[in-house]
Amino acid sequence: MPIPITQYNKEVKPTWCMGCGNYAIHIAIKKALGELEITPNQAFVTFDIGCSGNGADKINVNAFKGLHGRSIPLAIGSHLANRKMTVLATIGDGGCLHEGLDHLIHAIRSNYNITILIHNNQNFALTTGQATATTPEGKKMYGLPDGRPEREMSIGEIVFSSKPSFFARGYSGDPLQLTEILKEAILHKGCSVIEIMQICPTYNKESSLEWFAQRIEKLDKPLSTINKAKEIISMHEKIKTGIIYTDKSIPTFYDRLENRKGLGTELVDEVKQYDISKLLEDFK
Numbered sequence: 069m070p071i072p073i074t075q076y077n078k079e080v081k082p083t084w085c086m087g088c089g090n091y092a093i094h095i096a097i098k099k100a101l102g103e104l105e106i107t108p109n110q111a112f113v114t115f116d117i118g119c120s121g122n123g124a125d126k127i128n129v130n131a132f133k134g135l136h137g138r139s140i141p142l143a144i145g146s147h148l149a150n151r152k153m154t155v156l157a158t159i160g161d162g163g164c165l166h167e168g169l170d171h172l173i174h175a176i177r178s179n180y181n182i183t184i185l186i187h188n189n190q191n192f193a194l195t196t197g198q199a200t201a202t203t204p205e206g207k208k209m210y211g212l213p214d215g216r217p218e219r220e221m222s223i224g225e226i227v228f229s230s231k232p233s234f235f236a237r238g239y240s241g242d243p244l245q246l247t248e249i250l251k252e253a254i255l256h257k258g259c260s261v262i263e264i265m266q267i268c269p270t271y272n273k274e275s276s277l278e279w280f281a282q283r284i285e286k287l288d289k290p291l292s293t294i295n296k297a298k299e300i301i302s303m304h305e306k307i308k309t310g311i312i313y314t315d316k317s318i319p320t321f322y323d324r325l326e327n328r329k330g331l332g333t334e335l336v337d338e339v340k341q342y343d344i345s346k347l348l349e350d351f352k
C-alpha cells in the first residue's frame with residue numbers, strides 16, 4: 069500500500085519564494101518515496117548549501133545537510149555504509165558544477181547505487197542570482213551587468229562524458245512526470261542522475277512557465293543508444309524531458325568489491341568498538 073505523502077511532512081514550513089520550483093520537487097520526492105513504500109526511516113537524503121539545500125528540515129526522512137558542493141560524497145558514504153537505505157543526493161546547479169563537479173563525475177564513473185537530483189535554476193540563487201556554469205552566455209546577471217562572458221555548460225553533456233548508467237531530465241512544472249522519473253531512478257541499480265529544470269521566478273525570470281511550455285517535449289521511452297541520447301540533449305530549440313538513457317549492464321561499485329562478495333552484513337553492522345586510550349597516550 070502506498071504511504072501517504074503526509075507521512076513525509078514536517079512541522080517546519082518552507083521559506084522558498086512564491087512560485088519556486090523547489091516546492092514541486094519536494095512533493096515529487098515525497099510522492100515517489102510513498103508510492104515505492106519507502107518509509108521515512110528507510111530514506112537518507114543529503115542536502116547541499118543553497119535554496120534547494122534549505123529543504124533539509126522540511127521533509128521527514130533521514131536528512132543530512134553538508135558543505136556547499138558536498139552532498140554527493142555524503143550520499144555515497146551513507147550508501148556504502150548501509151545499502152538497506154534508499155539514498156538520494158539533492159544539489160543545486162552551482163554546487164554541482166562548481167564547488168562539487170568532481171564528485172558528480174566520480175559518482176557516475178564508479179556507479180554507486182544512489183540517485184542524484186540536480187536542481188538546475190541556472191543561477192546561484194541563495195546568494196542572490198550570480199551566474200553559474202548553466203547560465204546562458206551573454207545573459208545579464210547580478211555582478212555581470214554586461215552579460216555573462218563565457219559559454220554555458222550542459223549538464224547532460226557532462227554526464228554523458230562519464231558514461232552514465234541512468235540519465236533523466238525532469239521539470240519542476242511537471243511534478244507528476246518527475247515522480248515517475250524519480251521512482252525509476254530509485255529502482256535503477258546504479259548511479260541515477262536527474263537534471264531538474266527548476267523554475268526560479270526571483271532570479272531567472274526569463275525561464276518562466278510560459279518559456280518552458282514552448283520548449284518542453286516529453287520522451288515516451290529512453291533512447292536506445294548513447295549516441296542518440298547525446299544528440300537529444302544537445303538540442304537547443306527543444307528541451308526533452310523523461311528518462312533519456314539507461315544502461316543496466318554496468319555493475320555497481322559495491323558489486324565489484326571482491327572482499328564484500330558473499331557477505332550478508334552491511335558495513336554499519338560490522339562497526340566494532342576499540343579501546344584507543346593507549347594510543348592517545350602517545351599524543352600527550
Ligand SMILES: Cc1ncc(C[n+]2csc(CCOP(=O)(O)OP(=O)(O)O)c2C)c(N)n1
Pocket residue numbers: 116117118119120121136159160161162163164167187189191192193194195200
Ligand atoms: C565553499 C562555498 N562556496 C560558496 C559559498 C556561498 N554560497 C552559499 S549558497 C550559494 C549558492 C548556491 O547555488 P546553487 O548551488 O545553484 O543552489 P541554489 O541556491 O540555486 O538552489 C553560494 C555560492 C559557500 N557557502 N561555500
Ligand code: SF4
Pocket residue numbers: 083084085086087088089090119120189193194267268269270271
Ligand atoms: S531565489 Fe529562486 S530558487 Fe531561491 S527560493 Fe526564491 S525562487 Fe526558489
Ligand SMILES: [Mg+2]
Pocket residue numbers: 118160161162187188189190191192193200
Ligand atoms: Mg542554482
